[in-house]
Amino acid sequence: MKPFFAPLFEALINHARQEPVGFHVPGHHGGQALKQELWSDRANHHLIEYFYKIMQLDVTELSSTDDLHHPEASIKEAQQLAAKTFGADETYFLVGGSTSGNIALLLTLCEPDDVIIVQRNVHKSIINGLKLAGAKAVFLSPQIEMHSGLATIPAVQQVEEALALYPEAKAVFLSNPNYYGMSVKLEPYVDVVHRHNKPIIIDEAHGAHYRFHSSLPPSALSEGVDAVVQSAHKTLPTLTMGALLHVQGSRIQRDMLRQSLAMIQSSSPSFPILASIDISRAMIDALGAAMFDKSLKSAAGFRRWIHQQGTAVREMEISNNTTADAVSDLLLDPLRVVLYDSSGKLNGYELQKHLEQHGCFAEMADSRYVVLVFGIQTSSQDTKRLQQAIEAISGDRIEHITLQKRDTDISDPTNLTEHKAMAVSEPVSFARARFNNKKSERILLSNAEHHISAEMVTPYPPGIAILHPGERITAAMIAHIQNLSAMGAKFQGAADPLMETISIYRKSEGEPT
C-alpha cells in the first residue's frame, strides 16, 4: 500500500492541533461556541461531541489553510494531486456539488444567445445553467434501452447530425452514465465532436469512481473529453456537496472557467467538504483498485444470490438486442443494483418503502425500479440484510397492494418512431427576458403544431422533458404526447394532466410563426 497523503486535510489537522484562539469567522470558532452548559445533560453532550469534532476542522481562509478561489498552498497541492489521480490537466474542487460545476461550465462556454448541443435528458442544473447563461439549446433525444425502457445517451449519429445542422454550436454537453449506472464508451463521441473542432463536456455525476478498477467502466477523461463534472460525494467517500470539475486540453478557456466558478461558488467554501475530497483522492492513491474490491465482491455475491433465488424481486434486465435500435455496447456499473418486482404487485416507490421497512434505504425509485448504490464499505453483512428484506417482501402477502401495470411502455414501436422524429430540436432559447411579458393561452394539443410551448411537458416515466417553454411544437411531439397519454403516462407539473390541451405563447402582431 502506498502512503496516505492528503495535504489539505493535514493542513486542517495541523491548524486544529495548535489549539488556536480564533478572532475570525465562522462564528462557532472551531466548535468552542458549542461548549455551553446547555449541553451538560449526558444525552445531548454525546451528540454535540460529534459535531464539535467536525467544527474543529471548519475554518476559513487562513495563512495556514488556503483560498479555493486563489489556491496557492494546500488546496493548490490537493487539486494538483487530484488532477494526476483522475487523469486531468487541471482539477477544481467544488463545494456545491456537480450542480455548481455544470452551471459554471455553461457560463464559461456560452454568451447570451449562443447555441449549445445538449442531451434532452439532463439534470436540472444544466437547464438552470442554460437559463443563467441565456443560451439556446439544441436538444438531442436520448437512446432508449429497449428492455428496461430507460433513457441513455443520444446516438453518436445524432450528435454528428446536430453539429452539421448547427455549426455555430459552442460545444456538445452530454450525460454519461445515467442514474441507473448505464453508460457507453465515449471515444466515438469525442472523435466526432473534435472533428468539428468543438469541446465535448460530460456530466459524469454518477461516475466519479470509474477508471479505478478493471471491473468499472472507463472514465470520460480517459476517453478524451474536454471537461467532466463528477459528484465525488455520490460514489466516493466524500462529504455531501463535494464534487470535482476536471479539464484537459485547450478547448476550455480556463480563465473564464475560474471566473465562473468564483461567481457560482461561495466565497466561504466549506473546508471539511474540501478536505473530504482530498481524503477520497488520497485513499484512491494509497489503496488503488483494492479500494473497490470489497464492495464489488458484495455486489457480485448479491447478484448471484438474487439470480439463484428466483424471488419476485429481480435485478433489471437489459436487452441483448443487436438491432440498429439497441443502444450500442451498453456498459453497466457493477456497484449499482437496480431492482424491480417482477410480479408487478409493487411499483418502484412501493418496493422502496418495503425495503425501508426492513431497514434498507435505497438511493432512488421510479415507477418501476429501485436503485441501490453500493459504497466502498458495503459488506456481505449489509447485503445479507438486503437479502433478508427481499425474502420478507417476496414472502409477504400484502393484500392492499393493487396490481400495478407499468405506466408506459416506451419500447412501443410507435413511440420509437416519434421519438426518432424528435431527435434533433431547433435551438430553444433560455433567455430569461424573452418570455417575461409574453401572454400565454391554452389550446387543444391537436391544434398546437408550429406554436411555441409555454410549458414544460415531462411524461413520467421516463421523466425526460419532451418540450421546454420556448420550444416549437412539432407534429411528432404531439403524436408522442398523445400516445403516452393514451397509455396512462403521468405528466409532471402539467396543468392538464391528460395533456389534451397545452399552454402556448400567444403571438404578437407581425411576429412570424
Ligand SMILES: Cc1ncc(COP(=O)(O)O)c(C=O)c1O
Ligand atoms: C446526472 C446528474 N447530474 C448532476 C447532478 C447534480 O449533482 P449534485 O447533487 O452533486 O449537485 C445529479 C444529481 O443527482 C445528477 O443525477
